[in-house]
Amino acid sequence: MDITIHTTALPHDDPEESVAFYRDVLGFEVRSDVGKGTMRWITVGPPNQPDTSILLAPPAIDPGITEDERRVIREMMAKGTYGWILLATPNLDETFEKVQARDIEVVQEPTDQPYGVRDCAFRDPAGNLVRIQEVR
Numbered sequence: 001m002d003i004t005i006h007t008t009a010l011p012h013d014d015p016e017e018s019v020a021f022y023r024d025v026l027g028f029e030v031r032s033d034v035g036k037g038t039m040r041w042i043t044v045g046p047p048n049q050p051d052t053s054i055l056l057a058p059p060a061i062d063p064g065i066t067e068d069e070r071r072v073i074r075e076m077m078a079k080g081t082y083g084w085i086l087l088a089t090p091n092l093d094e095t096f097e098k099v100q101a102r103d104i105e106v107v108q109e110p111t112d113q114p115y116g117v118r119d120c121a122f123r124d125p126a127g128n129l130v131r132i133q134e135v136r
Contacts, residue, residue, distance in 0.1 A: 005052055007043065010083045010128050011059035011073070015040040017125035018056045025102045026087075026130075028054070054085065077127050084129035092134035096120045099132075110134075 012018040015033075019042055022028045028044040031053060035041055038058060045053040059077060060070040076082035089095040092110050099122055100106055107121035107129065119133040 007053045007055050008085065009055040009057050010085060010124070010126070011077060012040075012042070012056040012126045013038065013059070013077060014125055015042055015056065018042065019044070021104070021124050022054065022056070025099055025104060080123050080127035080129060082127070084131065086131045086133060088133050088135045090135055092118055092120060092132060095132055 015038060019030060019033075022044040023030055027046070029047050031043040031045055033040060033042045035058075039061070040056075040058070042056040043053045044056060059082070060073040065073075073082060096110050105123040107123060108119070110118060110120045112118050117133050118136075119131055121129055121131045124130050
């Protein structure tokens with residue numbers, strides 16, 4: 001089989017703040033922006049990986065989701081336990097300094113983990129956990 005990762009999704013509750021984070025803080029390019037107001041589907045990705053994207057999507061819009069499920073999703077987003085992504089960089093300390101300088105919520109400073117990786121973590125404006133791992 002020849003399968004690649006094309007797009008993964010993360011929820012957003014403020015499209016402007018999400019675009020500012022992924023574009024202005026992480027340096028991703030905006031590839032598409034469809035919809036109006038908070039009902040926008042925005043695709044972003046690293047400029048050097050044109051075939052891999054993150055879809056920033058409004059949460060819980062599927063008509064098959066109950067109101068109780070929507071409430072749980074909103075609660076989980078508020079706590080930062082609903083969505084997360086793992087990114088990579090060749091220079092974690094430099095990346096951490098640039099992101100931290102933008103007044104982003106730091107969850108974990110660069111740390112050598114006991115399982116052999118070095119990483120750090122932030123929250124995006126929607127509360128999603130963004131882990132960045134150093135690729136050596």
